[in-house]
Amino acid sequence: MKIDIKDAHELVRQAMSRFGYDDEQQTIIADHLIDCTVRGFDVGGLPRAATLVERLRRSEPFGPIVVEQETASSIALDGGDQLGYIVAKQLTETLIEKARHVPVVAGTARRTWCTGMFTYYLEMVTAAGLVGFVASSGGPTVAPHGGAEGRFGTNPVAWGFPTPGQPIIWDIGTSAAMLADLSFAIKTGQELEPGLAFGPDGAPTTDPAAALDGGAIAPWGGHKGSGLAISAQLLGMMSGAEADPPWLTDMGFFMVVMDPNAFSADFSQRAGDYGDWVRATKPVDPQSPVRMPFDRSVVARDATLAAGEIEVADEIVDLLRDFVGSPA
Amino acid sequence: MKIDIKDAHELVRQAMSRFGYDDEQQTIIADHLIDCTVRGFDVGGLPRAATLVERLRRSEPFGPIVVEQETASSIALDGGDQLGYIVAKQLTETLIEKARHVPVVAGTARRTWCTGMFTYYLEMVTAAGLVGFVASSGGPTVAPHGGAEGRFGTNPVAWGFPTPGQPIIWDIGTSAAMLADLSFAIKTGQELEPGLAFGPDGAPTTDPAAALDGGAIAPWGGHKGSGLAISAQLLGMMSGAEADPPWLTDMGFFMVVMDPNAFSADFSQRAGDYGDWVRATKPVDPQSPVRMPFDRSVVARDATLAAGEIEVADEIVDLLRDFVGSPA
Numbered sequence: 001m002k003i004d005i006k007d008a009h010e011l012v013r014q015a016m017s018r019f020g021y022d023d024e025q026q027t028i029i030a031d032h033l034i035d036c037t038v039r040g041f042d043v044g045g046l047p048r049a050a051t052l053v054e055r056l057r058r059s060e061p062f063g064p065i066v067v068e069q070e071t072a073s074s075i076a077l078d079g080g081d082q083l084g085y086i087v088a089k090q091l092t093e094t095l096i097e098k099a100r101h102v103p104v105v106a107g108t109a110r111r112t113w114c115t116g117m118f119t120y121y122l123e124m125v126t127a128a129g130l131v132g133f134v135a136s137s138g139g140p141t142v143a144p145h146g147g148a149e150g151r152f153g154t155n156p157v158a159w160g161f162p163t164p165g166q167p168i169i170w171d172i173g174t175s176a177a178m179l180a181d182l183s184f185a186i187k188t189g190q191e192l193e194p195g196l197a198f199g200p201d202g203a204p205t206t207d208p209a210a211a212l213d214g215g216a217i218a219p220w221g222g223h224k225g226s227g228l229a230i231s232a233q234l235l236g237m238m239s240g241a242e243a244d245p246p247w248l249t250d251m252g253f254f255m256v257v258m259d260p261n262a263f264s265a266d267f268s269q270r271a272g273d274y275g276d277w278v279r280a281t282k283p284v285d286p287q288s289p290v291r292m293p294f295d296r297s298v299v300a301r302d303a304t305l306a307a308g309e310i311e312v313a314d315e316i317v318d319l320l321r322d323f324v325g326s327p328a
Numbered sequence: 329m330k331i332d333i334k335d336a337h338e339l340v341r342q343a344m345s346r347f348g349y350d351d352e353q354q355t356i357i358a359d360h361l362i363d364c365t366v367r368g369f370d371v372g373g374l375p376r377a378a379t380l381v382e383r384l385r386r387s388e389p390f391g392p393i394v395v396e397q398e399t400a401s402s403i404a405l406d407g408g409d410q411l412g413y414i415v416a417k418q419l420t421e422t423l424i425e426k427a428r429h430v431p432v433v434a435g436t437a438r439r440t441w442c443t444g445m446f447t448y449y450l451e452m453v454t455a456a457g458l459v460g461f462v463a464s465s466g467g468p469t470v471a472p473h474g475g476a477e478g479r480f481g482t483n484p485v486a487w488g489f490p491t492p493g494q495p496i497i498w499d500i501g502t503s504a505a506m507l508a509d510l511s512f513a514i515k516t517g518q519e520l521e522p523g524l525a526f527g528p529d530g531a532p533t534t535d536p537a538a539a540l541d542g543g544a545i546a547p548w549g550g551h552k553g554s555g556l557a558i559s560a561q562l563l564g565m566m567s568g569a570e571a572d573p574p575w576l577t578d579m580g581f582f583m584v585v586m587d588p589n590a591f592s593a594d595f596s597q598r599a600g601d602y603g604d605w606v607r608a609t610k611p612v613d614p615q616s617p618v619r620m621p622f623d624r625s626v627v628a629r630d631a632t633l634a635a636g637e638i639e640v641a642d643e644i645v646d647l648l649r650d651f652v653g654s655p656a
Contacts, residue, residue, distance in 0.1 A: 073401050073432040074590040104401040104584070106432040108591040131566065133461075147609030147618040159559035168562065170555035202610050221549050227498035227621040228556075230606065231487035234496065234599055238459065240592030243602045256432070256584060262402040263436040264568030271562055274571045278558065281475030282530050290475040293555040 001317060002309045003046075009034050011317075012049045014324045019056045025086050032085040032116050037310050040300035043180035044117055046312045050319050051183050052083065052114065055248045065090060068240075073102045076239060079112030081249065085120075087112040088253050092121040095257040096128045103262030108239030109253040119171045119297065121255065122160030126167035129268060130257050132160045137236020137252040139245050142175040143216040145226035148202035150216040153251060154179045155232035162260075163272030170293040174229035176218040182208040188313050329645060330637045331374075337362050339645075340377045342652045347384045353414050360413040360444050365638050368628040371508035372445055374640045378647050379511050380411065380442065383576045393418060396568075401430045404567060407440030409577065413448075415440040416581050420449040423585040424456045431590030436567030437581040447499040447625065449583065450488030454495035457596060458585050460488045465564020465580040467573050470503040471544040473554035476530035478544040481579060482507045483560035490588075491600030498621040502557035504546040510536040516641050 003011075012030035021029065029052075037045030063080035065087055070076070075094055079087035087109045098105040109115075118134040125132035138153020158171035177196045185192060185208040192206045199205035200214030211217055219226040236252025237243055245251070260267035281290040304310060331339075340358035349357065357380075365373030391408035393415055398404070403422055407415035415437045426433040437443075446462040453460035466481020486499035505524045513520060513536040520534045527533035528542030539545055547554040564580025565571055573579065588595035609618040632638060 069590060071431055071590060073430050074586075076591040102401050103399055104432055104434040106584075106586060106591075110592070131563075144606050144609055144618050146611055146613070146616055147606075148612050149610045151606045151609055159563075161559075161562045168558070170559045172552045172555065202612070220552065223621075224500045224548065224553075227500065230496070230621060231489075231498050234489045234602065235459075235487075237598060237602065238586075238588050238591045238595055243598065243605065256434075258402075258434060258566075260566050262397060262399060263404040263434075263566045264438070267566055270565060270571065274562065274565065277571065278472050278475075278479045281472055281479055282477045283474055284476050284530070285474070288474055290472050293551075293558060 001312060001314050003312050003317060004309050005034060005038065005305070008037070008046055008310060008312065011320050011324060012046070015049060015053055015320055018323070020061055021083075021086075028089055029083060029085050032089075032120055035120055035301075036117050037312075038301045038304040039117075039119070039297040040304075041117055042311075043178065043184040045310065046320065047184045047187060047316050048114070048116075048180055050187065050316050051180070051248075053320070053323055055113070072098065073105045075105075075107040077107065077109040077112075079109045081111050081113070084109075084112045084115030084251065084253065088115040088121055088255075089124075091253065091255060092124050095255055096125060096130065099128070099130050099257045099259050103259040104256070105258075106254070106256045108255075110239035110241040111250050112253060113248045113251045115251065115253050117171065118156050118158035119160075119169050119294070122158055122169045122171070123167065125257055126160045126162040126169065129162050129259070131162065131260050131267075132258070133256040134158045135232040135235040135254050137233040137241055137243075138179075139247055139249075139251070140243075141179060141212065141217055142219055142229060143198060144230065145219055145223040148198040148216060152229050152233035153236075154217065155229045155236070157228060157232050161271045162268045163275060164269055165272060166294065166298055168271060168275050168292055168294060169297075172220075174220055174225055174232060176220050179217075182212055182217070186212070187315060329640060329642050331640050331645060332637050333362060333366065333633070336365070336374055336638060336640065339648050339652060340374070343377060343381055343648055346651070348389060349411075349414075356417055357411060357413050360417075360448055363448055363629075364445050365640075366629045366632040367445075367447070367625040368632075369445055370639075371506065371512040373638065374648065375512045375515060375644050376442070376444075376508055378515065378644050379508070379576075381648070381651055383441070400426065401433045403433075403435040405435065405437040407437045409439050409441070412437075412440045412443030412579065412581065416443040416449055416583075417452075419581065419583060420452050423583055424453060424458065427456070427458050427585045427587050431587040432584070433586075434582070434584045436583075438567035438569040439578055440581060441576045441579045443579065443581050445499065446484050446486035447488075447497050447622070450486055450497045450499070451495065453585055454488045454490040454497065457490050457587070459490065459588050459595075460586070461584040462486045463560040463563040463582045465561040465569055465571075466507075467575055467577075467579070468571075469507060469540065469545055470547055470557060471526060472558065473547055473551040476526040476544060480557050480561035481564075482545065483557045483564070485556060485560050489599045490596045491603060492597055493600060494622065494626055496599060496603050496620055496622060497625075500548075502548055502553055502560060504548050507545075510540055510545065514540070515643060
């Protein structure tokens with residue numbers, strides 16, 4: 001169904017209020033999910049909220065976010081099992097502040113989960129004129145190249161660069177399908193495309209439940225992409241997160257933030273000029289101009305915000321409304 | 329022809345001695361090229377030396393390596409147009425030393441070229457118990473996804489992680505073919521596989537000379553891989569390197585080095601255990617066990633060093649011997 005963006009935001013806030021998240025935290029979570037949706041990353045929006053509710057209903061209450069180690073150029077957080085949107089945002093703000101004093105800084109967070117779309121944090125980093133990198137680890141839902149069993153998460157990785165205008169943000173998942181795609185397919189009763197998953201027996205499958213229940217998602221990009229996913233898993237594990245955590249727990253988060261002025265002058269301007277030069281590449285198909293990473297996302301967000309409403313599967317909205325309307 | 333590894337090493341040293349590189353520098357260059365060869369990255373070895381000779385014969389004498397900016401956590405070098413093997417090794421040594429005092433450091437080098445195989449530097453980093461990342465930029469020989477004109481170099485990227493034994497090093501090129509592959513194909517009169525290159529007219533080609541002379545190499549990994557290559561180009565440019573430098577000049581080099589102990593305990597041990605767990609993944613093909621990044625390289629190096637000799641195309645050896653034997 002079509003649903004007003006403001007109503008969707010409020011629905012997420014109300015659902016999260018049931019789990020002890022305060023007003024500010026509810027807003028952080030809702031902002032992040034709605035930002036996913038309006039950029040066209042639909043499964044990261046209200047369908048994701050349904051998964052969060054499912055996870056939070058079976059969880060113990062979360063603890064505080066604790067600084068485990070800190071230097072001028074580094075910080076390691078224990079997320080207290082809080083939602084990643086909150087933990088990762090706090091880490092991002094801390095690293096941006098540190099980068100005012102030290103040009104190269106990095107931070108990690110363990111005991112958190114669902115840090116969402118890394119573009120969200122890299123927009124914060126690049127808005128401060130800084131360059132950033134993000135990677136995360138997760139439970140073994142994705143197989144390495146040549147394997148048929150999970151050994152790492154869907155592990156997004158992202159780089160962000162400031163320009164005088166719209167930043168350049170490259171943000172990808174390292175698996176052939178996202179976990180959110182599988183959860184969404186299960187909730188809506190759809191099959192997967194062939195080639196994306198293995199069943200518990202190690203044979204290819206199109207059943208999303210089989211892939212998640214003892215099977216595995218295929219990696220993206222053959223041995224090269226599989227190695228990138230392994231790198232992301234190790235970077236997440238550098239937080240202290242487990243290599244093999246249970247479902248939606250202890251997903252390690254890793255971020256580097258750098259001030260480009262420590263290396264050369266006018267980087268932001270040069271990055272912007274470079275983006276324009278790439279967009280001006282002679283296209284293979286004259287009808288399809290070359291895009292920079294993030295271009296499609298910005299166009300989608302502007303159009304959806306202007307329209308004011310989003311399309312969400314009926315069963316997802318019903319599930320959330322039922323939950324919010326149920327006795328506490 | 330088969331050539332003894334020691335003879336190949338000496339041949340490279342003698343060739344480099346003709347361009348003002350001193351004894352130590354000759355050894356650094358020869359060590360790097362021979363290490364490429366013995367790992368199975370054949371075109372990075374003696375064929376590469378032939379390209380270096382071609383480039384150095386038309387160059388002005390190089391200048392000193394100069395520190396342009398430095399803080400406790402960062403350094404920016406001007407490579408003085410010196411060969412990348414020398415500049416990148418110096419930068420790596422500097423960052424490893426800095427990381428003894430500050431847990432997160434990064435450095436760049438501009439005005440250098442041919443920094444070679446990043447695994448070489450990441451073996452140094454991981455041997456010191458540190459985690460490292462490397463990326464570089466180069467002249468516009470590779471097209472962005474959807475484009476048919478060069479906008480970035482073949483831009484390798486690499487992550488390295490220490491373990492108690494053999495490190496985990498993921499080191500890939502972000503183009504569908506390496507520049508060294510094209511140079512080698514031209515030198516030996518071979519055609520490219522289809523799908524790897526565009527000609528000057530923007531149409532697909534299998535002619536390596538057409539790809540380099542006004543055409544472009546295709547990116548690896550569709551829009552995801554193309555975005556990674558763009559990220560590497562921007563990281564290299566952060567050194568101050570040009571977006572669009574002439575052939576084999578001003579290839580920007582970027583490195584991050586981190587002490588994992590700033591984030592969690594026992595990372596090296598945990599990374600090693602993780603590698604073993606990945607290798608134990610149930611394979612898709614029972615005859616093909618799952619490998620970790622770097623495994624194949626280590627096996628190849630051990631076997632080639634034990635054999636003591638390498639296979640090099642006759643015309644490459646002849647070219648280098650003629651050059652070394654010619655009047656100075």
